[in-house]
Amino acid sequence: MKLIHVKKVLSAITILIVLSLNAGSLFAQGTGRISGKVIDQKTSETLIGATVNIEGTTKAAATDVEGHYVLSGLAPGKYTILVRYIGYQSKTVSDIEVKANGNTPLDITVAPAESQALKEVVVRSTYRKESVGALYAIQKNSVSISDGISSELIKKSPDRNTSDVLKRISGATIQDNKFVVVRGLSDRYNTASLDGAPLPSTEPNRKAFSFDIVPSNLVDNIIISKTASPDMAGDFAGGSVQILTKDIPDENFVTVGIGYGYNTQSTFKDFKSGYRSAIDYLGFDDGTRKLVSNFPTTSQITLRQLPAKQNIQAINTLNNDYNVYTSKALPTQNYQVTIGNVKEIGENKNRLGTTVALTYRNAQTIVPDFIQQYDNVDYRSQQNKFSTNVGALANFAYSFGKNKITLKNLYNRVLDDQFTYRTGPNTSNSSNDNRFYAYDLLEKALFKTTLEGEHGLGEKSSKLKWNLSYSNILNDQPDQKKVNYTQHNAGEDFVAQITNLNKENARLFSHLNENIYAGKVDYNLPVNLFKQSTLKLGLSSQYRDRTFDARFIGLVLNTNDPNSDAVRLRPIQTLFGPNAIASGLYNLDELQNLTDRYTANSTTNAGYAMLDSKIGEHVRIVYGLRAEKFDLNLVTKDPTAKAVNLDNLDLLPSVNFTYALTAKANLRASYYRTIARPEFRELALFSYYDYELLANQQGNPDLQRTVIDNADLRYEFYPAAGQIFSVSAFYKKFQNAIEPLIQDENSTTNITYFNSKSAYVYGFELEARKSLDFINSSNFFKNTTAYANLSINRSKVTNPTDGIPRLEKSRPLVGQSPYVINAGLQHTEMNNKLSINILYNRLGERIFFAGGGRFSSIYEKPRDMLDFQIGYKVIKSRGEIKFSGSDVLNQRYNFVYQLDGKPYAPSGTGTTFKNYSMGSNYSLSFNYTF
CATH class of the missing domain: 2.40.170.20 (TonB-dependent receptor, beta-barrel domain)
Structure with missing residues (x-):
């Protein structure tokens, strides 16, 4: 079994080297792009098939199954975009600055139409207001009572692994430097999942997942759900710890760190x-x-x-x-x-x-x-x-x-x-x-x-x-x-x-x-x-x-x-x-x-x-x-x-x-x-x-x-x-x-x-x-x-x-x-x-x-x-x-x-x-x- 794991590590290293050799080609473009998600202002649900286009041009994109859109090949400068979706008010967002070889992130909220009138209602916003509004909507509209921490906050702490990060979240503490306690309930009353799939107990002598096993820099965000909904596994009482790692990045990059x-x-x-x-x-x-x-x-x-x-x-x-x-x-x-x-x-x-x-x-x-x-x-x-x-x-x-x-x-x-x-x-x-x-x-x-x-x-x-x-x-x-x-x-x-x-x-x-x-x-x-x-x-x-x-x-x-x-x-x-x-x-x-x-x-x-x-x-x-x-x-x-x-x-x-x-x-x-x-x-x-x-x-x-x-x-x-x-x-x-x-x-x-x-x-x-x-x-x-x-x-x-x-x-x-x-x-x-x-x-x-x-x-x-x-x-x-x-x-x-x-x-x-x-x-x- 050890040989199998060595091969897995070597395979990952091989992939990394191959990609590194091609890294120089990732950044040769002189254009930039705008990317983000279109979400329902009332529920924060992502909208599939919404149309996002650059005003005054034919350049447009449709949101995918995650509500994500990408507008690429944009010359540096400022742009205004228009968002349309059936049954929702249209919205324009102005003052969006695009830089060469860069990505401008922008999540956009749209509200359901107030009536079925044929006249189109267009809501106007600016880049700064829209970025703030989207973040606010996501915070406010979560289904259950939960607390979490994002990769940005993780970067601003000295935390080296996930167990260090978890103690920053409201109601959570860490025991023995690796086991989570939520709302005073010991590790055996909490569960963990990674990328939507359950994590097992890592310990031979207790029911617990050792969170020090996951490095913090590989984490996109962590959410602890403190209440349950029917779509969640039911075997917890304190909290359900959900760890998400990164998949499609917003832009190409190579990051090297030493400490x-x-x-x-x-x-x-x-x-x-x-x-x-x-x-x-x-x-x-x-x-x-x-x-x-x-x-x-x-x-x-x-x-x-x-x-x-x-x-x-x-x-x-x-x-x-x-x-x-x-x-x-x-x-x-x-x-x-x-x-x-x-x-x-x-x-x-x-x-x-x-x-x-x-x-x-x-x-x-x-x-x-x-x-x-x-x-x-x-x-x-x-x-x-x-x-x-x-x-x-x-x-x-x-x-x-x-x-x-x-x-x-x-x-x-x-x-x-x-x-x-x-x-x-x-x-x-x-x-x-x-x-x-x-x-x-x-x-x-x-x-x-x-x-x-x-x-x-x-x-x-x-x-x-x-x-x-x-x-x-x-x-x-x-x-x-x-x-x-x-x-x-x-x-x-x-x-x-x-x-x-x-x-x-x-x-x-x-x-x-x-x-x-x-x-x-x-x-x-x-x-x-x-x-x-x-x-x-x-x-x-x-x-x-x-x-x-x-x-x-x-x-x-x-x-x-x-x-x-x-x-x-x-x-x-x-x-x-x-x-x-x-x-x-x-x-x-x-x-x-x-x-x-x-x-x-x-x-x-x-x-x-x-x-x-x-x-x-x-x-x-x-x-x-x-x-x-x-x-x-x-x-x-x-x-x-x-x-x-x-x-x-x-x-x-x-x-x-x-x-x-x-x-x-x-x-x-x-x-x-x-x-x-x-x-x-x-x-x-x-x-x-x-x-x-x-x-x-x-x-x-x-x-x-x-x-x-x-x-x-x-x-x-x-x-x-x-x-x-x-x-x-x-x-x-x-x-x-x-x-x-x-x-x-x-x-x-x-x-x-x-x-x-x-x-x-x-x-x-x-x-x-x-x-x-x-x-x-x-x-x-x-x-x-x-x-x-x-x-x-x-x-x-x-x-x-x-x-x-x-x-x-x-x-x-x-x-x-x-x-x-x-x-x-x-x-x-x-x-x-x-x-x-x-x-x-x-x-x-x-x-x-x-x-x-x-x-x-x-x-x-x-x-x-x-x-x-x-x-x-x-x-x-x-x-x-x-x-x-x-x-x-x-x-x-x-x-x-x-x-x-x-x-x-x-x-x-x-x-x-x-x-x-x-x-x-x-x-x-x-x-x-x-």
Whole structure:
């Protein structure tokens, strides 16, 4: 499978080189063009077949299935265009300036005709007014309650990947630097899609998509829908995150970017690591860490069927390099190349567009003082992480007449190699001190391809849209190595714990492979109902197929050998040296548990019907019903273990009501039912020891799906295009909410999952984005925009009554923050050549780890995050230099709990569970567009 992905990356590079060789021909023209979309002023629906022509000439274009038009071959100068469409008022837009070799973007709104009179009414506008009006109409006329961020705002932040971007959106936060929390609901209650097709869970031990896998520069825009409509998948409660990548560019371009970053506690400091191969820098393991194909089977090892010679041979196939290498941590490196190409074909000026991009990032970070204090431990660790991210995007689109076909491809690969050195006492095993070593490599890869078609049909602007997609997720831990030395009394020698095998010192070899096949079709038809209505029907299907395999293997010392005591005193570098292995001091051993290997598949078939109706001038209602049929099967390799089967049919009604209070203000209300299904991992009995969490994680095959009833109310006011003030309130009631169940009665904590009897969440959100020109009419205030969003959340879940006395009878949902604050200032100077962006983020105390019978819930304490970016455009604005800083305050992450057998009081001091700092990051980058 690795070879297949290498070929995919090489293919993308080949395409990029070919296009680059032809890049010089892309910009040889001396003319310019005007392009954009024609949209309905009342609904923001794009209009198919509208005529757009240059006044006083015969040059004209018709809008395609996306409402897009292109007027090309225009000599530099100013133009006026005329837009006509049956049943709508005609509109002229003047003062449109066209520059040589440039594209002038212009979206145009047109209003329905007031009467059927034959006399044509022509509405007049200017380029500036029309650009502002189109943006305003799109903002105001969205169907559901949603928040988002565009590529332009992404460029103005120091965010490197999608997870960094998401925390800028109202009501959204990020956990563990990669998992999204929306409205206080943890990652398992949110879904993600890329280019209209669902994204799978990237994690082997939780239901979550790791958003750090998608580089931010490949994103066109991100929208989080917080309410549901029937045409959306129904398996979310917090938000549906929709990521769109770029397809047909507005003009031809080649953009090259390079950047370097400095971390205050890592860069140029001593960096500790285990074995490293050269191609780790390319995001691929070289294969020497993985088990060879003819490695002994589990039964051969556990039944002691290996003769001494074969035992030694098998051990020697493992990567037994336990050296700790020291180097200097290099600066963070970022490189990216993006090519956009658009061509007009034939007399009808059909458009063929291509966007191809390659991204590369490497970072070496050090956490010098990672503190852990839980139960009987008091640990201090140094963590060193080597991380490489390689991404490739290749999107192709062809628009002809009322049709558009798009093929979008994304490949991304992340290699994280973390070395941890930990010291400190653990009184549960009577140790005065420990020296713990962990060499932990994780490889994640995502490949996704989507073929999509959009077709305008008939005279009524009906539309047929379909897509087919395939996704592949890989998540490999080819050799997680852990070794612990203990010292029982001060002054004694440290002794390696290698006389028996358990999950705290075993080597983990795991492989997760998941394929997702999905398809859907949607049909839109305008109907004569009320003032204006659109009927939308659709079908979709998704099939998931996962295989997971884990083996816990280790070398166990033969204590009958007279040299065994001396071997246990060896340093880590020679503990498993060739001489000890060759002399037969070690036996190969394995922890046999057939539930550590499982296969699973699920099928989700759905159909829906909905109406989008304008009733009078002010009322719009989007309402309908979605039906989803879900089937799941999961089996382990253990024939005695219970097979998991789920079979659910859910009817999911929804209604979204919008009342236009004024031309600039809306009142919205909605009700909708959604669900949350258990993830494969939450159902599988596979038990995994997390050495960082100091706990075992295991699934529960008896979990049921969650049903959520949701209600929302929102007031929104748009004082001008790009500006907003909104207040929202929401309430969610859960049946069978899925929550972690903590069993901490034994020496090692066990985490599994349960369905709570009752749970609810409620809260409100406030968002404001406004130019400061109301303070003063000077250019300084006109060019300064302030924005802020505030989310206040409350939740309650009832802990299980399973016969175990629990400290907390009820608690907030895991991951739910009582408040989230995002704020910022954006300022431009020197005719937009200089841009300054300052960003602030803070979230309230939230549960990281639910409480059990002995210890209270663990809370993550609030911390302030301050980021900034300064950009300056050079070389006729084709190049831009950016200086960025992220987490400049560098406040420590602090997680606390109550040690004395009492529930933790929020906002209290508590006892430290873990405490660490990631350092501040500063970077300098340069981008140039040819």
